[in-house]
Amino acid sequence: MVWYDDDDLWVDFASVMFPARRGQEAATLADTSPLLKVGADTRVLDLACGPGLHVVELARRGARVTGVDLSAAMLERARAAVAAAGVSADLVRADMLDYVAPGEFDLVINMFTSFGYFTEAGDNLTVLRNAHASLAPGGSLVLDLLGKEVLASWVGRPQAVDVEGGTVFMRDTILDDWTRLRTDWTLVAGEVVKRKSIHSFIYSAAEIRALLREVGFATVECFGDWDLSPYDNTARRLIVRGTRGN
Template sequence: MTHTGGFQDDDFWTEFYDFLFSDQRFTQAEDLLDTSPLLALPTGARVLDLCCGPGVFTVPLARRGYAVTGVDRSPAMLERARALSAERSAPATYVEADVRAYAQPGAFDVVLNMFTSFGYFDDPADNARALRTMHDSLAPGGTLLLDLAGKELLAGRVTPPKVVRRGDDLLVQT
């Protein structure tokens, strides 16, 4: 498999699913929900999980009793999220939509955008549009939680290229 497409390419998420969404990532989300004061959400909160992917946060939030809506542009990731929700008896709503366009004015107490899923559009105006939809979807007094990796953090993680082989697949990460 050779893939050089960008994050907007649904094949990228499908082909590299096992590399991007390991069991460790799901465990990490559960741990964060158990320990982070930032994720100590009010009882009964209505949560919008933007760029939800395969439900890494959506499913455990739903299992904790929150009314969760997961939004992602990838049909393949939403299919996995729906399957995981069913498997774990974690009812959630899933919507296929672009983060720049999805807004439900005042419908959510909390908007999450996790695992540095923000800021990748080439045009800064598109990033601003995404922020506007997040803002517009919040109820008055709601909370926006953006998970971002700053340049200082990333600079500290500079490493040689990483090569991972799984069967016939090879991932080169630079």
Template sequence: MFSADRGETAAELVRTSPLLDFPAGTRVLDLCCGPGLFLLPLARRGYAVTGVDLSPSLLDRAAGVCAEAEVDVRLVRADMLAYADPGSFDVVLNVFTSFGYFDDPEDNLQVLRNAWTSLAPGGRLLVDVMGKEVLAGWIGRPQAVDLPDGAYVVQRDVVLDSWRRLRTDWTLVRGTTARTASITSFLYSGAELHDLFVAAGFSDVECFGGFDGSPYDQRSRRLIIRGTRK
């Protein structure tokens, strides 16, 4: 999930994306920062970066990566359902499909409300997920990823509740043994996530089909929603 290739992709997105191009000194919150794939390139662009995650082990990895690169970031262990730092950020990012994992849909809405609270007036929230329309184009095809030690992981996605939710199964095969873990999340169309942003209080809500700022249409590979706190 957090391979070197994915880290390089994150760095390239931060370097080239018009959606991630902010003035120097912009206060950026990476919500669900994981091991810091976005933290490092964001800090290198001169932004004041804070990373929030619930996992101590992932935060330790993020701290190690940033220390090795000699970049200054602030790391906070917190649950996104509860975390809010009123008016402290100009930008809140939630990337790599880190949204929609609470069983109660009201909890997912609360995450957006927390982000609204954490933004200064004029600040923006950007959420990056696998949109329902995009997923419909390729779901059903298991994907396999080889690991350096000769093991491999097979990912399989299953649509639930009439396209309301998605279960993703990961099976790790190592030698003659196999282990499977699953996680369930809500699926959102562009219109549904747009309306959720509005319900959370955001204005000027826009949908994009990629970090290049392209429109969200039949050619899109991601669903990116951006909204502004007025």
């Protein structure tokens, strides 16, 4: 089994990836970020939507949202979140490698470092190609990544995060001359110890910009935060917006 198709990983480490505070952050982003501005009937695809944090907030603001994820467990959580919020959204179990809905969306989002998961570089390119094809003319893809330049400022230092009932220890290792990253996570909860690893490609701004251009995006912009601040030495994330030509 490939690492990303392991429901136990997403479920066991949900407390560190999807704490309650991220739901509040999703609401704030939906209210404030020009990159996530939706109006009534904006058609949004959340690629690798996880438990639906952004699906819910964008649907609350009137968007017609489709959430796609490979994990049955995550989609179940997304369904529960959508129902609890009293909104509606389409939730689809699919691999982002295959999912394409030609011309159907105004905005495609891929949030919280959910890109670069495939071992073959060409498969990650296919995801971008699919996203481009799924956009209507003039539509945008927004990718929320941990850029190489940001990662370089702290990678290698082990981290420990307290979660409900335990602690998660995290260690990152750079692989293949800064091409890929392995993140090893260990959850210690009383007598229980669980270990999982995430393997992904990492991208500099120049590299991801070149990939978006290669699959046909007419314009590509890189930002260091959700307020459109520049991707410079103060950046917290690498947020990329590719816009499909008309």
